[in-house]
Structures are given as C-alpha cells and as structure tokens.
Amino acid sequence: MWAYAGRRLLLAAPTLLGASIIVFAMVHLAPGDPIAAVMPAESSQAEIEATKKAYGFDKPLPVQYLVWLGRVAQGDLGRSIATRRPVILDVRDALANSLVLALSSSLLAFLLGIALGLLAAFRQGRWLDKTASAIAVVGVSVPHYWAGIILIIVFSVQLSWLPAMGASQDGGVLDYLRHITLPTVALALIPLGVITRVVRSAALDVLNQEFVLALRAKGLAARRVFAHVVKNSAPQILTVLGLQFGFQLGGSVLVEAVFSWPGTGYLLNLAIFQRDMPVLQGVILVLATFFVLLNLAVDLLQTLVDPRIARH
Amino acid sequence: MAVTTALPGELEAPALAPMSYWRTVAWRLGRDPATLAAGGALVAIALAALLAPWLAPYDPDAGSIRARLAAVGSAGHLLGTDEQGRDMLSRLLWGGRMTLVAGLTPVLVAFLLGTALGVLAGYVGGLTSTLVMRTMDIFYAFPSVLLAIAISGALGPGLANTLISLSIVFVPRVVRVAESATVQVKSLEYIAAARASGAGVAAIVRHHLLANVLGPILVFSSTQVSLSIILAAGLSFLGLGVTPPAAEWGLMLNTLRQSIYVNAIVPALPGVAIFVTSMAFNLLSDGLRDAMEIRG
Numbered sequence: 001m002w003a004y005a006g007r008r009l010l011l012a013a014p015t016l017l018g019a020s021i022i023v024f025a026m027v028h029l030a031p032g033d034p035i036a037a038v039m040p041a042e043s044s045q046a047e048i049e050a051t052k053k054a055y056g057f058d059k060p061l062p063v064q065y066l067v068w069l070g071r072v073a074q075g076d077l078g079r080s081i082a083t084r085r086p087v088i089l090d091v092r093d094a095l096a097n098s099l100v101l102a103l104s105s106s107l108l109a110f111l112l113g114i115a116l117g118l119l120a121a122f123r124q125g126r127w128l129d130k131t132a133s134a135i136a137v138v139g140v141s142v143p144h145y146w147a148g149i150i151l152i153i154v155f156s157v158q159l160s161w162l163p164a165m166g167a168s169q170d171g172g173v174l175d176y177l178r179h180i181t182l183p184t185v186a187l188a189l190i191p192l193g194v195i196t197r198v199v200r201s202a203a204l205d206v207l208n209q210e211f212v213l214a215l216r217a218k219g220l221a222a223r224r225v226f227a228h229v230v231k232n233s234a235p236q237i238l239t240v241l242g243l244q245f246g247f248q249l250g251g252s253v254l255v256e257a258v259f260s261w262p263g264t265g266y267l268l269n270l271a272i273f274q275r276d277m278p279v280l281q282g283v284i285l286v287l288a289t290f291f292v293l294l295n296l297a298v299d300l301l302q303t304l305v306d307p308r309i310a311r312h
Numbered sequence: 313m314a315v316t317t318a319l320p321g322e323l324e325a326p327a328l329a330p331m332s333y334w335r336t337v338a339w340r341l342g343r344d345p346a347t348l349a350a351g352g353a354l355v356a357i358a359l360a361a362l363l364a365p366w367l368a369p370y371d372p373d374a375g376s377i378r379a380r381l382a383a384v385g386s387a388g389h390l391l392g393t394d395e396q397g398r399d400m401l402s403r404l405l406w407g408g409r410m411t412l413v414a415g416l417t418p419v420l421v422a423f424l425l426g427t428a429l430g431v432l433a434g435y436v437g438g439l440t441s442t443l444v445m446r447t448m449d450i451f452y453a454f455p456s457v458l459l460a461i462a463i464s465g466a467l468g469p470g471l472a473n474t475l476i477s478l479s480i481v482f483v484p485r486v487v488r489v490a491e492s493a494t495v496q497v498k499s500l501e502y503i504a505a506a507r508a509s510g511a512g513v514a515a516i517v518r519h520h521l522l523a524n525v526l527g528p529i530l531v532f533s534s535t536q537v538s539l540s541i542i543l544a545a546g547l548s549f550l551g552l553g554v555t556p557p558a559a560e561w562g563l564m565l566n567t568l569r570q571s572i573y574v575n576a577i578v579p580a581l582p583g584v585a586i587f588v589t590s591m592a593f594n595l596l597s598d599g600l601r602d603a604m605e606i607r608g
Contacts, residue, residue: 018450026466141591146583250455272465
C-alpha cells in the first residue's frame with residue numbers, strides 16, 4: 001500500500017511539471033505581444049521595453065519559465081495586468097465560490113445518480129430501468145449552458161421564483177441558497193448522467209457474478225444481497241465520483257458564465273477577454289493542481305477499498 | 313436448411329455460411345429501433361446542414377430592425393426571428409454546418425492521430441511508449457472543458473483555434489484507448505504465429521493488428537462526438553469560437569440570451585438543436601457499441 005502510494009506520488013510530480021509547462025506555453029502560443037495589448041497606445045518604445053523588463057519578458061523562454069516556476073512554487077502567481085492585484089488573491093476568492101458550487105452540484109448528482117443507477121440495475125429491463133437510462137442519456141447529451149438558460153427562463157423570468165444571476169449580496173443563508181440553486185442544478189446534469197450509467201453498469205457486473213447467485217440461493221434477504229453488491233461495485237463507483245468532482249471544479253466555466261457566478265470560471269472568462277495572461281495562467285494552474293491531487297487521492301482511496309489494485 | 317448434394321470425393325459445402333462480423337453488426341443495428349431513429353435523425357440533420365443554401369428561406373445574415381424577435385410561427389418566419397430580425401430557420405440551418413464541422417473535425421483528427429500514436433506506443437513499447445504515454449498523461453492533468461477553454465482563450469477566437477483546442481482535448485483520450493487495445497492484441501498468439509511465419513512489421517500491423525484494434529477505437533471515438541459538439545458550441549457561446557455575424561448554434565444562443573425577457577421560446581431554439589444532435593450521436597454510439605459487442 002505505502003509503496004504504491006509512493007509510486008503514485010512520484011508519477012504525479014512529472015505530470016504536474018508538464019502541466020506547468022503547458023500553462024506557461026499557453027501565454028507564449030498566444031498571438032500578439034502580452035505587453036503591447038495592455039500598454040496605452042501612445043506609449044513610447046522605451047516605455048514598452050521598460051515594462052517588458054519589469055515583467056521579465058526580455059529574457060529567453062526557458063529562463064522565464066524557471067523564474068516563473070520558482071515564484072509559483074512560493075505561492076506567487078504574479079499580478080493581474082488589468083487590476084494590478086496579486087493573482088493569488090483573486091484566484092483564492094474565486095476558488096472558494098467554485099468549490100461551493102462544485103460541492104453542491106456534486107452532492108446533488110452523486111445522491112441522485114447513485115440512487116437511480118442502483119435502482120435501474122436491480123430493476124433491469126423494467127420501466128424504472130428505462131426511465132433511469134433515459135435520464136442518463138439526456139444528462140450526458142444536454143448542453144449544460146443551455147440547460148442553465150432554460151432554468152433562468154422558467155424559474156427567473158416566467159415564475160420569478162429564483163434570481164437569475166450573481167451570488168448573494170446581503171450574506172443571508174436563505175438568499176445564498178436561492179442564488180446557488182439554479183447553477184447547482186445546471187451543473188449537476190452531466191455528472192448525473194455519467195454517474196447513473198456507471199453505477200448501473202457496475203452494479204449489473206456484480207449482480208451477474210456467481211457469488212450473488214449463491215447468496216440468493218442460500219436465501220439471503222434482498223437487503224443483504226444489495227449490501228454485497230454495493231460493497232463490490234464501490235471501487236469503480238468511487239473512481240467515477242472522484243473524477244466527476246474534478247470535472248465539476250474545472251468544468252463550471254460555462255455555467256458560471258451563464259449565471260455570473262463569481263468563481264474560477266467567471267474569473268477565467270474575464271481574464272480571456274481582458275487578455276490578462278497572469279490571471280489566466282494562475283486560474284488554470286491552480287485548477288490543474290487541484291485536479292491532479294484529487295485524482296491521486298481517488299487512486300489511493302481506491303486501494304484502501306480494494307487492496308488488489310495496488311498489487312498490479 | 314438447404315439440402316446439399318455432394319459429389320463423391322468433394323467436401324460437403326456448409327449449409328449455412330456463418331455471417332461475417334460486419335454483416336452481423338449491420339444485422340444487429342437494423343434491429344435496434346433507438347439506434348435506427350438516432351441514425352435517421354443524424355442523416356436528416358446532416359442533410360439540412362448540407363442543403364442549407366437551398367433550404368434556407370432567407371439570407372441567414374440579413375436582418376431587419378422592424379422584424380426583431382418575431383415569435384415562432386409568425387407569418388413568413390416559421391421559427392421566428394432573432395434579436396437582429398434575422399430568420400431563425402435560416403440561421404439554424406446554416407448554423408448546423410458550422411457546429412457540425414467544429415464538432416466532428418476534432419474527433420476525426422483525434423481518431424487518425426490518436427490511432428497512429430497509440431498503435432505506435434503500444435506496438436513498439438519501451439522508451440517510445442513511455443515518451444508518448446507520459447506526454448498524454450500531462451493533458452489529463454486538466455479537466456477537458458477547462459483545457460479547451462484555456463487553449464482557445466490563449467489562442468483567441470476563430471474556427472481554426474476551436475479545432476486546434478478541441479483536437480488537443482480529444483487526441484490524448486484516443487491515444488490511451490488505442491494503446492491499451494494494441495497492447496492487448498499484441499500479446500495474442502496469432503500475432504506471434506504471424507511473426508514466426510516471417511510476416512514483416514508492416515504486414516502484421518496492417519493485417520492483424522489494425523483489423524482488431526480499429527473497432528474499439530472507432531466506438532470510443534464515436535462516444536466523444538457528442539461531447540465535442542457540446543464543447544464546440546460552448547466555445548462559441550463564450551465568444552471563443554466562430555466570430556459574428558456567422559450563424560453557429562452556440563453563438564446564436566449567446567447573442568439571443570439577452571432576449572429571454574422578451575421572448576422565451578426563440579432564444580432556446582439553438583440549444584434544442586445542439587441537444588438533439590448531441591443526443592442522436594450518443595444513442596448512435598451506444599447502439600454501435602452494443603452491436604459490435606465492445607465494452608467500455
């Protein structure tokens with residue numbers, strides 16, 4: 001177990017390093033000069049050169065990368081070109097909002113998805129199974145940003161029940177819940193579809209194994225058989241839950257744009273249109289780090305649940 | 313069963329030849345109503361997009377201030393008009409072309425490039441495999457939506473940049489599937505037999521390996537089309553894809569968003585188009601996977 005954990009950690013390090021290279025390269029792939037875009041049009045060549053120097057853009061790329069990486073390792077993501085605020089502060093605030101949204105939508109999708117998937121597997125071929133499968137297909141096919149707009153049309157415009165955008169201003173719990181409800185539902189659709197499918201097929205796999213037949217043959221109560229099936233399909237379900245949670249965190253850009261939810265996606269969107277590269281880099285790097293660590297945690301958790309995995 | 317009369321000395325011909333694999337797959341597909349319906353819908357969508365110049369009643373980019381946001385079913389505009397008074401039916405037909413091209417091309421690129429890289433890594437193994445697979449792992453450090461938006465955001469708007477960023481999302485996925493399929497098939501005995509009987513690498517890969525790994529790779533790639541379409545339209549929705557005034561479903565959804573307080577139905581239409589197309593692709597790939605008896 002510990003040897004496996006060590007090996008997995010060693011594998012995560014080069015992945016993170018590679019991710020940092022990609023994030024760094026993104027800015028230099030971008031057309032146009034990152035400085036020229038934000039300097040006033042009338043600035044002189046000397047002023048542009050001076051700003052370049054101040055940001056370190058005059059050095060060769062590998063040197064720039066190492067300098068940047070060194071700062072990042074100390075938690076310094078640079079300053080926003082647009083607002084001059086340290087990027088780490090912006091990202092921290094946005095990340096908190098995104099985490100809340102990712103947690104609420106994951107919770108909704110996990111609970112519903114697991115319930116639907118298990119019900120479908122135990123009622124294979126019946127109408128409940130067909131309904132669950134239909135929900136699953138719709139969930140993975142629906143463009144969630146459009147679903148968000150539909151939710152706004154129905155619940156904000158037509159019914160005036162819930163606010164269409166933004167996070168709560170007055171800080172009250174009820175107001176906060178009212179604001180987060182629609183983005184949560186919109187963001188939960190895709191993982192709901194994915195989880196229902198995976199849980200159904202994982203449970204069916206176990207149900208079709210001989211030991212389940214044996215359990216039933218010896219007259220075990222359906223409730224106890226159910227417990228066995230859940231326990232045996234848990235590792236597979238855990239993996240997909242972990243992955244989906246990661247996707248929620250990074251995949252909320254579109255939903256955050258629809259609802260103007262002040263999270264990392266909203267910040268990223270803003271950075272893209274202001275061509276604020278330090279913010280863009282910072283958001284992506286932080287999210288990628290989160291995602292890699294989350295995958296690592298899922299892998300390790302899986303070996304705890306099913307020790308056979310570590311031996312492969 | 314047909315009665316065969318064998319001449320003396322001749323082997324009796326089999327009464328019923330076993331169906332070939334692909335004929336079996338086609339036979340199964342023909343008996344699956346959901347897949348057939350999805351296939352039919354996709355043919356209709358593709359034809360509508362292809363024939364847009366002839367089917368569209370109006371110029372998709374020509375608007376009229378006086379005819380803004382006409383309701384669905386109004387005279388002369390079957391599906392109403394958008395916020396600039398442009399005919400929605402015409403724009404949806406033309407928009408389908410853009411969305412389909414932007415959604416399908418990256419998966420096609422990923423299928424070709426991913427198969428090549430994955431088979432190379434899987435067959436050659438060793439350092440080549442480590443190099444290819446570790447590089448692909450790096451792209452797995454980003455959630456797919458984030459990667460697509462980040463690359464598109466850095467490159468700037470435009471159809472070409474959408475295709476690049478989406479290809480970068482899908483290539484590593486196909487490489488993983490192709491590599492693991494290749495490693496599995498490579499260790500099978502008939503490959504060793506072919507090698508022992510003197511077949512060259514090119515012949516083994518072409519005749520024995522590809523024939524057996526292309527199926528799973530094709531099925532996997534087909535499952536990615538729906539996501540690719542949703543992401544392609546999503547990039548346009550964020551203003552990172554096709555540039556206005558071109559008609560594209562995601563972009564239409566974006567520009568119509570401000571109008572939901574005036575008309576609730578028309579702004580939702582482009583999303584219906586994305587949804588129906590993506591669902592049809594999902595149902596089709598599900599059917600294909602079942603018919604080809606590939607798990608995953």
